[in-house]
Amino acid sequence: MRDGVRMALVLLIIGAVCGGLLAGVNAWTGPIIETRAQQEFMETLRRFFPDVDRIDEESVDGEGYFVCYDSAGNLLGVVAQAKASGYGDGPIQYNLAVDNAGNIVGIRISSHTETPGIGNFIETEEWQQQIVGLSIDDPIAVGQDIDTHSGATVTLRGITGSIRRVIDVIGAEFLGFEGETMGLDIAAVSDGTYTGTGSDVTVEVTVSGGQITEIVVLEHDYTPDYFDKAEGATIARIRDAQSIEVDAVSGATVSSLGIIEAVFNALK
Amino acid sequence: MTTLTQEFSKGIIKQNPVFVQLLGMCPILAVTITATNGFGMGIASMFVLLSSNIVVSFIRNVVPPRVRIPAYILVIATFVTITDLVLNAFLPSLHAALGIFIPLIVVNCMIMGRAEGFARKNTLGRSVIDALGMGIGFTLALTILGIVRELLGAGSIFGANIMGSSFEPMALFASPPGAFIALGILLAIFNYFYRKFGVQ
Amino acid sequence: MDKKLVVSSSPHLKSPENIHSIMVDVLVALFPVALMAVFLFGYRALATMVIATLVAMITEAIILRKGNLFGDGSAAVTGLLLAMVLPPAPPWWVVVIGSAVAVGIGKHLFGGIGNNIFNPALVGRAVLVVSWGAHVAGDVWMRPVPFNFTADIVTEATPLATKAASLLDLFIGTVSGSLGETSALALIIGGIWLYYRGHIDWRIPGAFIALVFVFGLFDGGFNMGLYHVLAGGVLLGALFMATDMVTSPVTSVGKLIFGGGCGLITMIIRLFGSYPEGVMFSILLMNSLTPIIDNLTLPKRFGEVKQKNA
Numbered sequence: 164m165r166d167g168v169r170m171a172l173v174l175l176i177i178g179a180v181c182g183g184l185l186a187g188v189n190a191w192t193g194p195i196i197e198t199r200a201q202q203e204f205m206e207t208l209r210r211f212f213p214d215v216d217r218i219d220e221e222s223v224d225g226e227g228y229f230v231c232y233d234s235a236g237n238l239l240g241v242v243a244q245a246k247a248s249g250y251g252d253g254p255i256q257y258n259l260a261v262d263n264a265g266n267i268v269g270i271r272i273s274s275h276t277e278t279p280g281i282g283n284f285i286e287t288e289e290w291q292q293q294i295v296g297l298s299i300d301d302p303i304a305v306g307q308d309i310d311t312h313s314g315a316t317v318t319l320r321g322i323t324g325s326i327r328r329v330i331d332v333i334g335a336e337f338l339g340f341e342g343e344t345m346g347l348d349i350a351a352v353s354d355g356t357y358t359g360t361g362s363d364v365t366v367e368v369t370v371s372g373g374q375i376t377e378i379v380v381l382e383h384d385y386t387p388d389y390f391d392k393a394e395g396a397t398i399a400r401i402r403d404a405q406s407i408e409v410d411a412v413s414g415a416t417v418s419s420l421g422i423i424e425a426v427f428n429a430l431k
Numbered sequence: 432m433t434t435l436t437q438e439f440s441k442g443i444i445k446q447n448p449v450f451v452q453l454l455g456m457c458p459i460l461a462v463t464i465t466a467t468n469g470f471g472m473g474i475a476s477m478f479v480l481l482s483s484n485i486v487v488s489f490i491r492n493v494v495p496p497r498v499r500i501p502a503y504i505l506v507i508a509t510f511v512t513i514t515d516l517v518l519n520a521f522l523p524s525l526h527a528a529l530g531i532f533i534p535l536i537v538v539n540c541m542i543m544g545r546a547e548g549f550a551r552k553n554t555l556g557r558s559v560i561d562a563l564g565m566g567i568g569f570t571l572a573l574t575i576l577g578i579v580r581e582l583l584g585a586g587s588i589f590g591a592n593i594m595g596s597s598f599e600p601m602a603l604f605a606s607p608p609g610a611f612i613a614l615g616i617l618l619a620i621f622n623y624f625y626r627k628f629g630v631q
Numbered sequence: 632m633d634k635k636l637v638v639s640s641s642p643h644l645k646s647p648e649n650i651h652s653i654m655v656d657v658l659v660a661l662f663p664v665a666l667m668a669v670f671l672f673g674y675r676a677l678a679t680m681v682i683a684t685l686v687a688m689i690t691e692a693i694i695l696r697k698g699n700l701f702g703d704g705s706a707a708v709t710g711l712l713l714a715m716v717l718p719p720a721p722p723w724w725v726v727v728i729g730s731a732v733a734v735g736i737g738k739h740l741f742g743g744i745g746n747n748i749f750n751p752a753l754v755g756r757a758v759l760v761v762s763w764g765a766h767v768a769g770d771v772w773m774r775p776v777p778f779n780f781t782a783d784i785v786t787e788a789t790p791l792a793t794k795a796a797s798l799l800d801l802f803i804g805t806v807s808g809s810l811g812e813t814s815a816l817a818l819i820i821g822g823i824w825l826y827y828r829g830h831i832d833w834r835i836p837g838a839f840i841a842l843v844f845v846f847g848l849f850d851g852g853f854n855m856g857l858y859h860v861l862a863g864g865v866l867l868g869a870l871f872m873a874t875d876m877v878t879s880p881v882t883s884v885g886k887l888i889f890g891g892g893c894g895l896i897t898m899i900i901r902l903f904g905s906y907p908e909g910v911m912f913s914i915l916l917m918n919s920l921t922p923i924i925d926n927l928t929l930p931k932r933f934g935e936v937k938q939k940n941a
Contacts (some may be wrong), residue, residue: 181509192520313905603762
């Protein structure tokens with residue numbers, strides 16, 4: 164047998180056997196790991212809301228939200244399965260529990276790829292205690308109510324920003340919060356074209372005769388799928404209602420809120 | 432021809448993978464923050480070493496020399512992945528603690544070193560004994576280093592608080608520079624005793 | 632036999648200088664600084680300095696198995712310099728461990744005097760910062776209480792954090808900070824003494840301070856330039872630490888590069904990093920580059936002609 168063929172054959176056989184062995188072990192351990200993750204998750208939910216009896220699973224902007232109800236059907240709170248991008252190669256996956264008054268009752272990091280010894284302070288009880296108790300009305304910003312952590316700035320900013328965003332979504336989507344009361348009397352705005360920036364989006368608003376006639380998105384930084392869903396509907400709603408107090412588009416809340424905020428900033 | 436006992440014991444003393452051969456430094460320094468982690472990593476590595484030594488020795492006459500490295504890597508990587516999956520399923524807390532260093536066992540020089548340097552030239556029986564000796568030596572070294580670092584850096588051993596609450600642990604030893612310093616000092620101590628008792 | 636021919640081996644020209652005399656000179660240079668430290672911070676400063684120096688000497692005596700505590704004086708200098716970079720009142724065991732580490736690891740584990748790569752006092756401080764950061768770099772900066780030997784500790788933010796101290800205060804030293812860094816006046820007096828005795832070359836401190844000043848200009852004009860030179864550990868580092876002959880380059884150009892590099896890194900950390908002070912790290916980093924700098928700046932040999940490729 165020629166050398167090259169023999170080499171290739173040997174490697175092929177070894178590869179096949181190894182692959183088969185791995186497939187077998189994976190099939191064996193896979194379900195166990197899966198079940199355990201599920202159980203841990205239910206455990207986690209129970210740790211946040213001990214009376215939880217029923218869960219509604221919703222999806223907003225691609226992330227999972229578990230609305231928890233007790234046996235009497237009362238809304239206990241929402242647990243979000245969110246992702247934050249920190250310093251590592253992968254996202255920080257965590258759970259955030261917010262009760263029905265908008266207060267954070269718990270946070271749990273499920274997985275992350277932050278640098279051990281530097282970025283994994285997020286797993287410590289000490290740091291997490293800082294988060295618990297904050298509410299949707301607090302700034303939740305690094306340097307204000309969140310202490311800086313030297314050497315792990317990117318990690319800290321990533322997770323803090325994510326928590327801020329998640330709690331806003333929970334508030335808007337499930338708890339009926341309307342965010343900052345943005346009082347705006349459109350009729351009192353003089354004619355003209357205005358530019359305003361919300362979180363990650365800039366719009367240009369044209370007002371004529373005390374009415375918003377046109378809203379154009381100049382630039383944005385959101386995931387295209389969700390933003391496209393939000394853009395058309397939100398702009399239409401604002402124009403129809405001639406008010407910024409419109410509902411966000413469900414399933415694309417963050418993008419909608421961003422547009423609304425931008426319009427508000429343009430006209431205020 | 433060395434005796435079987437010598438084959439076994441060399442892995443622990445004379446050719447200890449950590450204190451003499453200085454192999455596998457990366458996981459050693461990173462994982463030995465606690466004694467439990469050090470011990471766990473040692474056992475995991477020993478399992479991989481044992482399995483890969485067995486397989487490599489078994490196929491040593493069949494694998495053409497020019498493709499032996501890719502072949503061995505396939506084998507080692509398979510066993511590492513098996514270890515990773517099994518740990519995740521049955522010892523999830525250890526799995527989480529060791530984290531990314533479990534997959535890194537693949538590049539632990541000790542594994543490839545024994546495969547290339549011993550298992551492919553020796554019988555199955557000897558390879559097993561070699562792996563056991565090296566594995567135990569490795570685990571021993573990791574555990575000792577882990578105990579030192581955990582004691583000084585956190586005041587506990589295997590999680591049990593030894594030093595009491597007024598002890599302020601020396602955080603240096605819980606982080607990489609302390610690992611280097613602790614390992615260096617341990618190496619010095621071991622080499623001193625080696626020389627004193629005329630080993631190697 | 633005629634005794635007209637003296638036959639002995641070299642050296643035939645001897646200088647009165649040896650390690651011992653140099654170290655004594657350094658201790659003398661540090662005396663004004665030490666005095667100011669006690670004056671500003673009271674008995675605690677004295678305790679810290681005494682403990683650090685004693686432990687350093689004892690550690691070296693144990694390691695070298697010498698009975699003479701003072702030895703060649705280098706351990707005492709290391710101990711005192713360590714005290715100079717510590718806050719006025721760390722716990723006594725912190726000072727003991729730091730001093731032992733500085734002499735034991737920073738100096739002897741690397742090979743003893745002449746062979747260490749890093750400035751031993753700074754190694755000690757670095758280990759302390761990593762191990763017990765709260766005690767040596769946290770909320771420990773005591774407000775100076777001149778003339779009050781037994782005052783209580785009141786902590787305040789350091790000049791580099793507040794950027795609000797007066798230049799006069801910075802010069803005399805009535806600001807918070809580590810024992811040796813506050814009084815620019817005392818440090819300059821010590822520096823002049825060292826220069827007069829020929830132990831420091833103007834190049835390292837010159838380049839260090841110059842770069843700190845220039846970058847300080849960018850941070851807020853002439854005033855800020857001076858502020859950055861007078862505040863924090865720049866003068867202490869430039870005059871006493873960076874100039875350590877074992878850990879700094881030998882060549883003239885090398886010295887300029889070394890000093891400049893220290894100044895550059897210090898200011899980068901101060902202006903763009905998350906620490907308010909960067910002197911310690913900059914000196915340690917440049918220490919590691921010293922062999923390379925020496926190699927790159929070798930002077931041309933007398934009569935050397937470069938080989939031309941045929």
